[in-house]
Amino acid sequence: MNKEKIRVIVEEMIRNSLQKSKLVPIAASNRHIHLSPEHVERLFGRGYELTKLKDLSQPKQFAAKETVTLIGPKGKIQNVRILGPARGSTQVEVSLFDGYTLGVKPPIRNSGDINGSEPITILGPRGQITIKEGLICAARHIHMHTSDGETFGVHDGDLVQVKVDGVRGVIFSNVLIRVSPKYKLEMHIDLDEANAAGITNGKLGEIIAVESRKQVGGE
Template sequence: MNKEAIREIVQEIVRNTLQQSKKVPIAASNRHIHLSPEHVERLFGRGYKLNKLKDLSQPNQFAAKETVTLIGPKGKIANVRVLGPARGSTQAEISLFDGFSLGVKPPIRTSGDIKGSEAITIQGPRGQVTIEEGLICAARHIHMHTIDGEAFGVHDGDHVQVKVDGERGVIFSNVLIRISSKYKLEMHLDLDEANAANIKNGQLGEIVAVESKRG
């Protein structure tokens, strides 16, 4: 049996265990930015392509070697990691505390929901661009494969409560379920939320209630 076959068997065992216990692995998401192809070129140069630094937990997503500086009315944040691949629209995701540092008030939004969100200036090594909307604080959410959604008994767009044990144990409410055949099971919090509850990457949370159904 080759290593790939063994890896798939182990992953299936882990998935089944998590599904039966209603447990979800948690990841703290640091500030980052998704760039459109146009903005990649404006910030890094004509014809520029992002270079992979490492793969992320979600399939086909990666942290790029490139970073940018976010510039707000009251300050700037350097070394903000670019995530790839390039997207249709540029979107920067920061914490609420980051917003205080920059002098902006990013709305708490689902990724991709940027209409009417905050403006921000982005500085790269070869240029600068100001977007009129696209700066958000990402709403807490859980990525699920379609198989996971069926096993957990939830649907895309549902909201659930997630209990996390520990010295600063907490129950997170209003956690959005996002389901796709392209996703891997994982709950995402921003650093503010994770640090407040002393949560480490890979720690498990338990879905204890469904608060609301889609629609």
């Protein structure tokens, strides 16, 4: 049996175990940026394509070798990692503390909900752009494969509570469930939240309640 088959079997065993106990692995997400194809070219040059540094936990997503600098009214943050592949609209995700550094107030939003969000200037090696909206603090959420959603008894768009044990144990409210056959089970929080609760990547949280259920199929 080759290493790839062993990895798949082990991951399946872990996932089955987590599903039975409603446990979810947690990852702390550092500041990063998603760029549109147009903005990739404006920052790095015509015809430029992002270079993969490493794969991320979610399938077909990767951290690029390229970084940019964010420039706000009061300060700047260098070496902000670009995540690929390029997407339709540019979106910058920072923590609330990063907002203080930059001198802006990023709204807490679900990914993709950038209407009316904060502007920011982005500096690359070949150019600079200022977007009128797109800077947010990403709301805490859980990626789930469709099979995970069925086992956990939740739907895409539900809000749940997640309990994390430890010296600085905490219960996270308003955690958005995102279900897709393209996703892998993982909860994402930002560094502010992780540091406050003493959470490191791989820490397990337990879904203990559904706060708000999305209306699905007339339910």
